[in-house]
Structures are given as C-alpha cells and as structure tokens.
Amino acid sequence: MRLSIEFSGGLELLFGKKKQHSVEVDKKEIVLRDLLQWIKENLLKERPELFLSQQTVRPGILVLINDCDWELMGGLDYKVEDKDELVFISTLHGG
Amino acid sequence: MSEGGKFEDNSCGEVPPEEARRQADRLKKKISDICVKCRTEKSTLLFRKESICWPCYEDQIIRKFKTQLNATRKNKSQLEKVLIAFSGGPSSRALIHILNECILGRSNQASAFFEIGGIIHIDESGVTKPETAEEKEKLAQVAASYNIPYHSVPFGSIFNDSENPTQETNREKIEKLMQGCTTNTTREDIIFHMRNLLIANTARTLGYEKVLFGTSASRMATTLISLVCKGRGYNVAQEIGNNDTKYGDVQFGYPMRDFLGKEVSVYNHHKHLEDVFLPSLDTKTSDPKFSIDHLTESFIEGLQVDFSHTVHTLLRSSVKLTMPKIDQPMTCSICAASLLPSTTSQSIGGEGKEDSCCGENGCGGEEWLVVVANISDYVCGGCHRVMNEISPQVLPPYVQHNADRNGRSSRLRSQIEDYLLDDGE
Numbered sequence: 001m002r003l004s005i006e007f008s009g010g011l012e013l014l015f016g017k018k019k020q021h022s023v024e025v026d027k028k029e030i031v032l033r034d035l036l037q038w039i040k041e042n043l044l045k046e047r048p049e050l051f052l053s054q055q056t057v058r059p060g061i062l063v064l065i066n067d068c069d070w071e072l073m074g075g076l077d078y079k080v081e082d083k084d085e086l087v088f089i090s091t092l093h094g095g
Numbered sequence: 096m097s098e099g100g101k102f103e104d105n106s107c108g109e110v111p112p113e114e115a116r117r118q119a120d121r122l123k124k125k126i127s128d129i130c131v132k133c134r135t136e137k138s139t140l141l142f143r144k145e146s147i148c149w150p151c152y153e154d155q156i157i158r159k160f161k162t163q164l165n166a167t168r169k170n171k172s173q174l175e176k177v178l179i180a181f182s183g184g185p186s187s188r189a190l191i192h193i194l195n196e197c198i199l200g201r202s203n204q205a206s207a208f209f210e211i212g213g214i215i216h217i218d219e220s221g222v223t224k225p226e227t228a229e230e231k232e233k234l235a236q237v238a239a240s241y242n243i244p245y246h247s248v249p250f251g252s253i254f255n256d257s258e259n260p261t262q263e264t265n266r267e268k269i270e271k272l273m274q275g276c277t278t279n280t281t282r283e284d285i286i287f288h289m290r291n292l293l294i295a296n297t298a299r300t301l302g303y304e305k306v307l308f309g310t311s312a313s314r315m316a317t318t319l320i321s322l323v324c325k326g327r328g329y330n331v332a333q334e335i336g337n338n339d340t341k342y343g344d345v346q347f348g349y350p351m352r353d354f355l356g357k358e359v360s361v362y363n364h365h366k367h368l369e370d371v372f373l374p375s376l377d378t379k380t381s382d383p384k385f386s387i388d389h390l391t392e393s394f395i396e397g398l399q400v401d402f403s404h405t406v407h408t409l410l411r412s413s414v415k416l417t418m419p420k421i422d423q424p425m426t427c428s429i430c431a432a433s434l435l436p437s438t439t440s441q442s443i444g445g446e447g448k449e450d451s452c453c454g455e456n457g458c459g460g461e462e463w464l465v466v467v468a469n470i471s472d473y474v475c476g477g478c479h480r481v482m483n484e485i486s487p488q489v490l491p492p493y494v495q496h497n498a499d500r501n502g503r504s505s506r507l508r509s510q511i512e513d514y515l516l517d518d519g520e
Contacts, residue, residue, distance in 0.1 A: 067364070091357050
C-alpha cells in the first residue's frame with residue numbers, strides 16, 4: 001500500500017531532514033503499532049529513542065491520521081489503509 | 096516485537112478481547128463519532144477530552160484566546176499597541192495569525208482594542224547554530240505576509256556597552272559566556288533571562304508598553320516546575336503571571352497560555368501555518384538529564400499522556416500566586432527579578448565591601464559612589480547558583496551596571512537609615 005508520511009516540529013531531523021515521505025509498504029494489512037516499527041526500521045535515520053518509547057510514540061509527539069486525531073481513530077490499533085496520510089508533529093521544545 | 100509486551104504490567108491479569116477493549120477505551124475517553132458541540136459534523140479532533148469537528152475546534156481556540164487576551168489588559172478602554180515576540184516556533188506563529196484574525200474580524204470588543212505594531216525576533220546565532228540565510232528569510236516572510244514590521248535583534252547585543260567598548264566581537268563574548276557555564280541548566284537559564292531582558296529593552300526603545308508572547312500552557316507548566324527546581328520559586332508569580340511586571344514599564348502578556356502544545360500544532364496543521372524550526376541547545380539530545388528544563392518537559396509530557404489535566408491543574412494553581420509588596424524594591428542584577436527582602440537587608444547589613452572604602456561610619460566625600468559592587472551581593476536566589484558557576488568577567492556589562500546601582504542605593508539607604516521613619520513609628 002502507498003502511504004504519505006510527514007514529520008515536522010523538529011522530528012524531520014531524525015529522518016534525514018526530510019519532511020514529506022511517500023512510501024510503499026509491502027503489506028496488505030498493517031496496524032499503526034506495527035507501522036511505527038516499520039518506520040523505525042525503514043525511514044528513521046538516527047536516535048530511535050527520540051521517536052519511539054515503549055512501542056508507541058514518545059510523549060509530546062502528536063499523530064494525525066488523515067487530519068484526524070489518532071485517538072479518535074483507535075490509536076495504535078488503527079488499521080492503516082492505502083493512501084492514508086499520516087502526520088507526526090513533535091510539540092516538544094527543541095524538537 | 097511482541098504485541099503483548101505493552102500489557103505485561105497489567106495487574107488485573109486478564110486482557111479483554113481486542114474489540115471489547117477498544118470499545119471500553121472509547122467509552123472511557125467519551126469518544127463519539129459526531130461532534131459533541133454542533134451535533135451535526137463528523138468529529139475529527141479531541142479537545143479537552145471531547146470529540147469535536149474542525150469548525151467547532153477553531154471556534155473554541157478563538158474563544159479561549161480572546162478570554163486570555165482580555166486578561167492581559169490593564170486599561171480596558173485604551174487602544175493598545177503591542178509587540179509580538181516571535182521565536183519561530185509553532186505557538187508564537189499561531190499567536191501572530193490568531194491575533195491578526197481577531198483584529199481584522201473585530202467581532203469582539205477586546206480585540207478591537209489591540210493593534211500589532213511589530214514583530215520581534217531574537218536571533219540566537221552563536222548561542223546555538225547560526226541562523227541560515229534561508230531561515231532568516233522565512234522568519235521575515237512570516238511578518239511580511241501580515242504586513243507587520245519585523246525587527247530581528249541579535250542576542251549578542253546584550254553585550255553592547257557604549258561606555259567601555261572592547262575589541263572582542265559580541266559573537267566571541269557569547270562563546271565565552273556559554274563556555275563559562277558548566278551546566279546546560281545554567282546555559283538555558285541565562286539565555287532565557289537575557290532574551291527576555293533584550294526583548295523588554297528593545298520594546299522600550301521602540302516605544303511599546305506591552306509585548307505578547309506565544310508561550311503555550313505546556314511550556315508554562317514546564318517553566319513553572321523548572322523555576323521551582325532552579326531555586327526561583329519566589330519569582331514564579333512574577334515570571335509566569337499574566338501581567339508580568341518584572342520589567343517595569345514594559346508588560347509581558349501570554350494570551351496562548353490556555354493551549355497545550357498539541358492543540359497549537361493541530362491548529363497550525365489545519366491552517367497550514369508553517370513555523371520556522373530553529374534548533375535549541377537540547378535539540379536531538381539523547382540525554383534525558385540534559386538540563387532541568389529538558390527533564391521537566393519530559394516529566395510533564397509523560398504525565399500528561401495518562402493524566403490529561405496535569406498541565407492545566409499546574410497552571411490553575413500557579414495563577415493564584417502573588418508577589419508580596421515590597422517597599423524600596425531592588426531587582427536582581429542578572430535577571431531583574433525582585434529581590435527577597437531578606438537578601439537585600441543582608442547585603443545592606445553585611446557591608447562586605449566596606450573595606451574597599453575607608454571603613455568608617457559616614458565615610459567622607461563621594462567615594463561610596465564609585466565603589467565597584469560585588470555582583471553576588473545583588474542577585475536573586477536563582478542567580479546565586481549561576482554566579483557560583485561562572486566568573487563575573489564573562490557576564491554582559493549590564494550586570495555590573497545594575498549591581499553598582501543596587502550597591503549605591505543600598506549604601507545610601509543604610510547611611511540615611513537612622514533618619515527614616517518605620518511604618519510603625
């Protein structure tokens with residue numbers, strides 16, 4: 001499936017200073033929890049502890065799925081669909 | 096990675112089936128598919144535990160903003176021309192946009208009494224990585240897109256001293272100051288206070304009586320706790336009260352103080368407001384104990400995930416704090432905070448510097464006027480810690496000027512003390 005993933009608020013520094021990522025995930029079905037691991041293994045360039053903490057995003061990082069709050073969408077259990085737009089924004093001081 | 100890992104510490108032992116757990120979770124968080132405000136649109140966002148739609152979210156933001164904006168006003172019938180402090184970050188970016196919208200709309204009386212005179216940005220090149228031409232351009236572009244005059248002030252200008260010009264460039268002086276600190280906490284601490292002082296001084300020069308900051312609730316709560324940790328608890332009311340009168344005639348206001356960092360980011364995302372990311376000292380650090388500020392932030396954000404009222408509870412408690420009235424106020428030579436009465440009386444009574452004078456009572460002539468004051472005698476509790484770390488030589492010249500002035504007034508006071516009437520007399 002094809003996904004559009006965006007990192008901002010300083011998070012882009014961990015992803016090669018690139019904000020917009022258009023990626024192809026070679027899976028039919030994937031929940032957000034597993035997608036986070038996929039991002040860690042495939043997109044993340046450095047310091048995974050600044051992005052993930054205990055299998056979820058680090059506190060202070062906001063996640064939007066198709067412009068909706070991820071908590072409304074089921075959080076980590078959300079089943080990611082083709083052409084989804086995911087946005088990760090760090091709200092922490094210093095990124 | 097095992098999916099069950101997350102539930103290992105589940106004390107009840109039983110993990111309910113996936114779907115049931117999700118339903119329970121939704122019920123607990125009061126998640127509803129339809130906006131709870133307008134009851135027509137599909138809900139897309141969570142705002143203070145309520146699922147609402149974007150139009151209602153925007154409405155809430157504007158409403159709360161106006162309430163806070165109104166709270167910063169002293170004279171409710173006068174038009175106020177304000178300066179906006181713009182760090183480049185999301186909160187101050189949103190502040191510019193929302194205030195501008197309120198003024199253009201003029202739907203509310205409060206906002207009709209404001210006028211944005213200018214935007215000020217402190218260029219911290221040298222403290223952190225120098226700002227690139229592209230970043231400078233982006234910052235100026237934000238102000239230009241609203242037709243607001245833009246002032247970029249280099250952090251180094253805190254070292255400007257017309258009386259004793261030196262060969263060293265300001266950049267070299269910043270470097271010495273930063274190297275002079277042994278901890279990151281002190282570095283962040285003095286940058287914070289000197290930045291605010293610089294903003295207050297520039298505002299005064301430009302003829303403003305009020306500066307608005309974009310400080311969010313999350314940032315405020317972090318500042319509150321870290322101020323206490325850094326021995327500045329006495330000045331909490333002065334530092335983060337809504338009517339910050341620390342800098343005398345220039346008042347600081349915080350109209351974004353009701354919003355969580357996340358709420359601001361959601362707003363900016365929907366409004367396509369691009370902030371300018373400028374790295375700070377703690378950017379990309381993996382050390383959780385990098386500094387007190389950094390540690391406090393992760394502590395509060397961590398709590399906020401499970402207890403969503405953390406930030407607002409902290410702030411609700413802090414607004415009740417007030418500064419005691421002090422007659423003859425003296426201010427800290429470094430950070431301009433009011434000095435504790437005990438600190439001041441101690442420095443008056445201590446007279447540690449008397450031996451640099453003739454040492455006799457009523458020492459003749461004007462000699463006491465030229466004595467170089469010991470900076471440590473005229474700083475607040477928090478800055479004492481700073482002085483323990485760094486040598487006075489690397490501090491900007493204003494610190495010595497302030498200390499000398501404090502020294503003169505305390506000496507003068509101690510000389511005429513016998514002739515003063517106490518309140519009780």
